[in-house]
Amino acid sequence: MLMAKLWNRCLIKVKLLCLAVIILALVCNILIGLSANRLIESANKKFFKPISVQWIYYLPPNFIFLRNLSIYENNSSPGEEIIAFPTVRINLSLWRLITEKRFYVLSINCLHPAAQHYDFMRFIARNLEQILEFFRTLPLQDIQLSISNATLALPKNNNRQDKLEINLILKLAGESVSAYGFSKKKVYLQDPTDPIKPPSVMKTSPLRYAFTGSLTPYGVAVKKMELNGEGIRSELWGETNNAVSEIKGFIFANTTLKEKLYEGSGLAEKLKSLYFNLKHRFTPETLGLPGANLFIFNLDARLNFKYPDIEVERLNFSVNANPVEIKGKAHITEPFSFNFNLHSKFRNLENIKKSALKDVSLAVNANSQDKRLIAGGSLNIACLEDKNKDLPWEKIELVFRDLELTFAEHLLKTHTNWLSLFCKTDTNNYRIILDNLDTENKISENWPKIVNFSSQFYNGSLDGQASILLKKLTPVIKAELDVKNAEANKLEGILIHFSKIHGGISSRMHFLNSPRMVLEGDMHIENGYLNDFEFFKWLAEVFVLPSLRRVNFKQASSDFLVSENGAELRNMRLESEDLKLEGYFKLGAEDLTSSKMSLLFSYGLLNESPKFAPLLKVLQKELDLIAFDFQLAGNLHRMNFKWLQSDFKDRVQKAIPNFIERKIERNIEEFIAGLGQGS
Amino acid sequence: MKNKILSIGFLLILLSPKPAFTQTDYEKYHSALKAIKTGQEDFAFLDLLSLTKEDPQSKYRLVSLFACGEYYFHKFNYRQALNIFSEFIEDYPDSKIKPYALFYILKIAKSWKNAEMVEILENKIRDMKQVILVFKETNEYKYRYTSILGRKYKLIYHIDRVEFNVDGEIVEQVSY
Numbered sequence: 001m002l003m004a005k006l007w008n009r010c011l012i013k014v015k016l017l018c019l020a021v022i023i024l025a026l027v028c029n030i031l032i033g034l035s036a037n038r039l040i041e042s043a044n045k046k047f048f049k050p051i052s053v054q055w056i057y058y059l060p061p062n063f064i065f066l067r068n069l070s071i072y073e074n075n076s077s078p079g080e081e082i083i084a085f086p087t088v089r090i091n092l093s094l095w096r097l098i099t100e101k102r103f104y105v106l107s108i109n110c111l112h113p114a115a116q117h118y119d120f121m122r123f124i125a126r127n128l129e130q131i132l133e134f135f136r137t138l139p140l141q142d143i144q145l146s147i148s149n150a151t152l153a154l155p156k157n158n159n160r161q162d163k164l165e166i167n168l169i170l171k172l173a174g175e176s177v178s179a180y181g182f183s184k185k186k187v188y189l190q191d192p193t194d195p196i197k198p199p200s201v202m203k204t205s206p207l208r209y210a211f212t213g214s215l216t217p218y219g220v221a222v223k224k225m226e227l228n229g230e231g232i233r234s235e236l237w238g239e240t241n242n243a244v245s246e247i248k249g250f251i252f253a254n255t256t257l258k259e260k261l262y263e264g265s266g267l268a269e270k271l272k273s274l275y276f277n278l279k280h281r282f283t284p285e286t287l288g289l290p291g292a293n294l295f296i297f298n299l300d301a302r303l304n305f306k307y308p309d310i311e312v313e314r315l316n317f318s319v320n321a322n323p324v325e326i327k328g329k330a331h332i333t334e335p336f337s338f339n340f341n342l343h344s345k346f347r348n349l350e351n352i353k354k355s356a357l358k359d360v361s362l363a364v365n366a367n368s369q370d371k372r373l374i375a376g377g378s379l380n381i382a383c384l385e386d387k388n389k390d391l392p393w394e395k396i397e398l399v400f401r402d403l404e405l406t407f408a409e410h411l412l413k414t415h416t417n418w419l420s421l422f423c424k425t426d427t428n429n430y431r432i433i434l435d436n437l438d439t440e441n442k443i444s445e446n447w448p449k450i451v452n453f454s455s456q457f458y459n460g461s462l463d464g465q466a467s468i469l470l471k472k473l474t475p476v477i478k479a480e481l482d483v484k485n486a487e488a489n490k491l492e493g494i495l496i497h498f499s500k501i502h503g504g505i506s507s508r509m510h511f512l513n514s515p516r517m518v519l520e521g522d523m524h525i526e527n528g529y530l531n532d533f534e535f536f537k538w539l540a541e542v543f544v545l546p547s548l549r550r551v552n553f554k555q556a557s558s559d560f561l562v563s564e565n566g567a568e569l570r571n572m573r574l575e576s577e578d579l580k581l582e583g584y585f586k587l588g589a590e591d592l593t594s595s596k597m598s599l600l601f602s603y604g605l606l607n608e609s610p611k612f613a614p615l616l617k618v619l620q621k622e623l624d625l626i627a628f629d630f631q632l633a634g635n636l637h638r639m640n641f642k643w644l645q646s647d648f649k650d651r652v653q654k655a656i657p658n659f660i661e662r663k664i665e666r667n668i669e670e671f672i673a674g675l676g677q678g679s
Numbered sequence: 680m681k682n683k684i685l686s687i688g689f690l691l692i693l694l695s696p697k698p699a700f701t702q703t704d705y706e707k708y709h710s711a712l713k714a715i716k717t718g719q720e721d722f723a724f725l726d727l728l729s730l731t732k733e734d735p736q737s738k739y740r741l742v743s744l745f746a747c748g749e750y751y752f753h754k755f756n757y758r759q760a761l762n763i764f765s766e767f768i769e770d771y772p773d774s775k776i777k778p779y780a781l782f783y784i785l786k787i788a789k790s791w792k793n794a795e796m797v798e799i800l801e802n803k804i805r806d807m808k809q810v811i812l813v814f815k816e817t818n819e820y821k822y823r824y825t826s827i828l829g830r831k832y833k834l835i836y837h838i839d840r841v842e843f844n845v846d847g848e849i850v851e852q853v854s855y
Contacts, residue, residue, distance in 0.1 A: 590802060592855060594839070633810075633839045633855040640810035640855060642838035653814065661814045669811050 021060045028058040048130040049082075050075060062097070062106075064090040073123060082123045087111040107144040117152040117164070128332060129307050140215075145170045147181075157410055161188040161199070175215045182206040187261055202261035205230045218242050231255070233292070236299070245303045251296040255473065293473065294349070295320055308333040312340065320473075322346045337367035345384075349473035357384045375403040393517070393564075395424040407443070414439045419455075422493075425564060426589060431493030434462065460486030460504065466511075476514045481521075483507040488525055495567055503528015503556070519562040526555055530574075535585070535597070535632070538639065542671065544609045552576055565589070572597075578605040580625075585632075593639055595632040600625045615652055704730050704737035711743070715828060723828075724750045731763075741771055746827045748783060757787045775822040778807055779832045782843040782851050789851075804853045810836045 032039075036056050043051055054068035066088040070081035089109040096104040124131065145168075152164040168181035184206040188199040207229035213222040219240035227234040236249030296317050304311040308331055315326040328340025342362040348355035359382045366375035379398040402417035416437040423430045437455040448469040455462045466479035485504040492499035509521030530536055530551040540548035553576040561568040566588035574581040583597035603624055606612040616626075629644035643649060653661065702710070707730040714723035727743040727750075734740060744767045751760035764780045764787075771777065781804055788796035810818055820834035835842045843851040 590798075592805075594855070631838050634805060635855075638806070638809045640812075640836075640838050642810075642812040643814070649814075665811070665813045665815065668813055 025058060025060050032056050032058055032064075047071075048127065048134060049073065052081075062092040062094040064092065066090070073119075082119050083113055083115045085110050085113045104141070105143060107146065109146045109148065110150070111148050113147060113150045115150075115152055117154045120152055125332065126334070132307065140172075142173050143171075151186075155410075159190040159192050159199075161190075162186070163188070165203075172215075177213045177215060177220060178211060180208075180210040182208040204261060207232070216241075219245075222247070225249075227251075234296075238301075243305045245301070245305065247299070247301040247303070249299045251294075251299065252292040253294040253296075254291045255294050255470070256291070320349045322349070335368045336373065337365075339363075339365035358382065359384055373405050375405070376401045377403075393423050393425045395422075397422040410443045412441045412443050428495070428567065428587075429493075430495075430562075433458075433493070457483055458486040458490035460484050460506075462486070471514070474514065477511070479511040481507075481509040481511065483509070483523075488528060495562070497534060500531050500533040501525065501528065501556075502531060503553075517564055520560065522557065522559045524555070524557045525553075528553060528556065530556075534636070535595075542641075542668070543611050545605065545612075547578070547605060547608060551579060553579075578602040583630075587636060591636040593632055593634065593636050595630075596644070597630045597632070599628045599630065601628065602626075615656075704734035704739055707734070708737075708739040708743065711746075712827065720750065720828065727827075741767075741774060741776075742827055744770070745776060745780065748780065749826055749828050749830065752783055752787070757790060761787050776824045776832070778804070778820065778834055779824060779843070781807075782834075785853070786851055801853045804841060805855060808836060808841075810838060810841075812838055 033056075036053070039056065040051070040053055043053075050072040052068075052070050052072070053066050055066070057065050057067075059065060067086070069085040069088050071083045072080055073082050074080070087110075089111065090105055091107040091109070093104040093106050096102060147166060147168045150166040150168075152166070154162040154164070163186045164183060165186055166181065166183045168179060170179040171177070185204045187202045187204075189202065190199040191197050207227065209228070210224070210226045211222070212224050213220050215221075216239065219242060221239040222237050225236040231254040232251065233253075234249065234251035236247050238245060238247035238249075240246075296319050299315075299317040301315045302313040303315075304313055310330045310332060312326060312328045312330075315328075317324055322344055324342065324344040324346075326340060326342045328338060330336075330338035340363075342360070344360045346358045346360045359380075361380045362377065364375055364377035366373055368374070377400060379396070381396045383394050398419070398421050400416050400419045402415075404415045406413045406415075414437075416439075417435070419434045419437050421430075421432045421434075435456040437453060439451050439453040441449060441451045448467040451466045451468065453462075453464055453466065461484045462481060463484075464479055464481035466477055469476045469478075484506050486506075488501040488503050488505040489499050491505070503525040504527075505523055505525045507521055507523035509519060512518045530553070532549050533551070536548040536551055540546055551574070553574050556572075556574040558572040559570040561570065566586065568584065568586040570584045572581060572583050572585065578601065580600040581597060583595065585593065585595040585597070587593055603616065603626065606626055607616055626648045627646045628648065629646045631642040631644055632639045633642075634640040656664075707726045711723040711726035711730075714720070714726065724747065727746050730737060730743045731740055731747055737743075744763060748760050748763035748767060751757075751763060761784060764784050767774075767780045768777060768784075774780075781800060785797065785800040785804065788800055808820070812818060816837075818836040820836070824832045826832070831846050833844045835844060838855075840852050840854045842849045
């Protein structure tokens, strides 16, 4: 009986308490509802961009909820929001509310905020100063800020929608600052045959991050900043002191890993995430990275932030034991600009012992003009030592001006006003200049990357396609090129002998850089002429045929091969009125030549020569076309010459006695010796 | 008694062999030739080496120096052979048998697998002559040489190579 009475009394008290809480909640919510507009107006005045809130309500004992909070760029029209927060939960300190009669926020939890990736990044870039200023004006107090399941939507690609999911917890407790969280990519695949069916969802494994540090009078001391994913592991530490940040650390990465997608979020994955989050509430953890092939050690950076400028005073590190130094500056508000210089004494990312030491310098400067990013720069690579000639070149220089980048529908397009590529090998120097080079490349994570390109090319055009594959960490480039109607004599940068060839040249070529550098193809020139072309100039001097110094032709063609061993012209063919030529010509290391040519001269042409005229008299015009087959060898500037057997030679030998043969041979030898001394 | 001693002493001096440093270059040279004829190449070498060192102005020095280089080479003393042939080329840069000395140095460089030295020597050999073959298939170097040690040397030029020939056998070649 007594118990029943006591129980009834308790029940009544509980009911009264509940009623009181309900009444309190109702009263608070009515008050909030009445002053909601004022609250939102006040928030808009304090915040630098328009915001709107659909609902504000209070839940006992100490929670305030904001429903459908949105931040806008300009005006607060529905659909124009940059970031949308469906639910924001604010946890107030009840104690301070009662004792100090003020609202003290203990934690803010943003649930499922969402934004479009491009709009969000543009918003951050445009308003970075205001965002930093806003956070600077906030009162410094212990607080926890958490973002749960935030999504950044990437542009849709056909039936695939990628979204980045971000989870982050940031805590301020006294001077100590900590943060941890993880991100993953969600892939929504719509069945194109059934648009009504909900898309299937796949996820990548998460990328986890953690930060521990402390506030100092002038900035933040970073005890540890970790990044941990399937293909990356990094740890950084340092401090910021006013505008200057000094960071040290290391990074491991596995660049061979391809993105793996998992269906749903399995229990194992959830437990792993929970484990990681729990661990990072208290102590950071060191984890290894199996399969790492990229090691960045001794990272030492000093950055100077003077908004809107960021100066990289130094960024030094070693990547797979290759030292790298970077310096640069960036202006991060419009008009954007940056410039940086990179220098490295580089061997190889894979097998250092077998690789030659190279001096690598890269300088890039860029600025935005009329919403376009225009860049210029240079890349210089010079071999400092020669280890078993593992590289076919000694030096490479690439200079480009007015490179413009644009992104459009998963395509990366570039336009470069001017580009020069110079390559020095031990056999030759090569220089190519391209005007108005356009490239187009589909942005995807797959390899090889395919790049289509076109350019003006020495008053003609160059079109082609290149595929770039990463073999471990070495790029393997294959390209097919098509040249139309370029001015042949302007190609002397590729091969010096082109300076002697005039006419419109068309060519199809194939290029490969690994395992050996090779450029091969065919070329055709129509209605051109050779002017003092090395071989004909030599013939003109030896056989006193001045008209060979300029040879007009209807058609000339040849296959060619350029490699680390030298250059070759194969299947050469040339047709002119008085002359036909077939053969091959090779130029190797140390200017050593190897060649066989078959020349058909007209009777009239040969009759011009005082050396041939007597021979032709002997033959008494039996032949209209006279064939000479030659072999050449030795140094390009002092070639050995051999007259090969032919019908004409047989006839000449039969017609003249041996002593005349010997006399002719002696005369020619003396004459050529005289030429050599003269030159 | 005294006279007897004096006479014997005088006779001994007359009959005793003369010390080497008192031989002339002519005597050393011909002594070497005699030794070669009797198959005593080692003794011949000593005379020739002495001539090269002590008679720098001798007209026999050129052929003696070459012979010393040959001797060292065929005794597999490549270091000394290289020294001698290098001295030969330096002292007689316009000699007509200089090409044969170059080929010997090339063979030494190849045996030591000294790629840099081989490349330099091959370039020097290639630059020696521009070959013109109008009616002939090959061209022979004007100056055949028979050394005092009896070896016969010649160079044969083809369009794409030059052959170093010793006693009718190709012992080395350089390609163009």
